Amino acid sequence: MRETIEVRLFADEARQFLPPDVGVERSLARRVLLKMDDPLIDQIRKFDLEKRKQGSIAVTYWEIHRKYTPEELKQAELLRLRVRPFFEPTGEDCGTVYDETKACPKCGFGARQVGPLQWCPRGWPTR
Structure with missing residues (x-):
């Protein structure tokens, strides 16, 4: 293992x-x-x-x-x-754009999605 x-x-x-x-x-x-x-x-x-x-x-x-x-x-x-009801990476990690002007500055809660959802079905994008 x-x-x-x-x-x-x-x-x-x-x-x-x-x-x-x-x-x-x-x-x-x-x-x-x-x-x-x-x-x-x-x-x-x-x-x-x-x-x-x-x-x-x-x-x-x-x-x-x-x-x-x-x-x-x-x-x-x-x-x-x-079986988990979610997937990773998040849309933001893949390039989804959010308006964070009214979001929590520490965790981002409350950000509004302003662009299309971007999704990486094979996992986290690499640098």
């Missing part, structure tokens, strides 16, 4: 301590995908804990991903299927 963790941080917070080549930055967020033994995980955790002590946050999302070999799947006695 190969195990990784996906972490999303506010982009301005990530710029304070992460090297610019770590992760992919889109609009307000930076998406970072790391192996579970990467020392950056501990740095991100400590940074987020410090922000929380100050009444703020840095990490907006995290999820552990597990990839299994075909042999591991054949030997499994039980499989868990998770």
Whole structure:
């Protein structure tokens, strides 16, 4: 099994301590995908804990991903299927244009879509 963790941080917070080549930055967020033994995980955790002590946050999302070999799947006695009612990346990450003049300056809530929805069915666009 190969195990990784996906972490999303506010982009301005990530710029304070992460090297610019770590992760992919889109609009307000930076998406970072790391192996579970990467020392950056501990740095991100400590940074987020410090922000929380100050009444703020840095990490907006995290999820552990597990990839299994075909042999591991054949030997499994039980499989868990998770069906989620959403997809990624977001339209904004693919180029959908929003009017953010009345949106929350921190998270973007309340932005109004002003252009056609752009969608990348194969996942996050690469730089």
